[in-house]
Amino acid sequence: MSERTGLEELPIRDDLRGLSPYGAPQLDVPVRLNTNENSHPVPEPVVEAISKALAAELRELNRYPDRDAVALRADLAAYLGHGLTVEQVWAANGSNEIQQQLLQAFGGPGRSALGFVPAYSMHPLLALGTGTRWVPARRGVDFGLTVGEAVAQVREHRPDVVFLCSPNNPTGTALDPAVIAGVLDVAPGMVVVDEAYAEFARPGTVSALAVLPGHPRLVVTRTMSKAFGFAGGRLGYLAADPAVVQAVQLVRLPYHLSTLTQAAARAAVTHRDTLLGTVSAIMVQRDRIVATLRERGLRVADSDANFVLFEVGGDQTTGWHALLAQGVLVRDVGLPGWLRVTAGTSAETDAFLSAMETVTWEREE
DSSP, X not given: OOOOOSGGGSOOOGGGTTOOOOOOOOOOOSEEOSSOOOOSOOOHHHHHHHHHHHHTTGGGTTSOOOTTOHHHHHHHHHHHOTTOOGGGEEXXXXXXXXXXXXXXXXXXXXXXXXXXXXXXXHHHHHHHHTTOEEEEEEOOXXXXXXXXXXXXXXXXXXXXXXXXXXXXXXXXXXXXHHHHHHHHHHOSSEEEEEOTTGGGOOXXXXXXXXXXXXXXXXXXXXXXXXXXXXXXXXXXXXXXXXXXXXXXXXTSOXXXXXXXXXXXXXXXXXXXXXXXXXXXXXXXXXXXXXHHHHXXXXXXXXXXXXXXXXXXXXXXXXXXXXXHHTTEXXXXXXXXXXXXXXXXXXXXXXXXXXXXXXXXXXXXX
């Protein structure tokens, strides 16, 4: 029997009744591989740089921060390249807030947002929170998405906002650029390409940033939580036409990015070469997980991210608990028979693959 919280006594919106907050289990176990964090700690030189940047701001915390975060946006534009300017970049507290602001500006009551599921589970929740009708479009065989499938469904539903994830979460695979181009050709509203894991993509993967010129309704969102190992810093950003940046400024909260967040993020971006030095090591572990699980006969989705979606061959909840009993926490994303594991350090991969041997043996008995 669930504990009464008093929530049922409040005049909460009808469409929120009975729902649970978003969140993955935060359990104290030896190996945590369920939230796609960067398992490598922040290097000491970067810790020192961030500490100095924060200390320099402390005496003036009585003043509000730069509400438009101009210096940080300029740094992010320089990092992204592609000829982007500060007027084309916007930053907020994680890419979730970026996407919420986009829905506040371009979605809302009487409007709809479409995503190709399975995809990032926050997108429908953000739609709900902003009063935007959510349209769950379909993916094809093995979670793939072809140009024809994508275009047909956008034409059918004519959403005000389309979400495309590349690489996709939870499957991990980057989109064929032709899919993005096809959707852009037929979408009547905004097209948001969520590139939270772009830095982990396999060689040759094309970013949607390359097609921003000439597409004023295209938005590319990024985050510093993954490749930068800055999840605790909460910094997300977008690249788009300057008019899009002006639009989200209409709905952003005043002074939404604290002075300390801006200072820490700027220090992190300045030391990006050091922070991004772990990306190649994580990709090695990702590819190792994919290859090993396939050698053991499991179906595994191709991954361009820092995680791997794999089939357990049975009930995924049972598999999740079996791995947890071995001290390894992975993610049950609600796909029957599938689980997702973050690619971490070499030692964490050892622990996961060792635990999987036990889980596989138990399943085959």
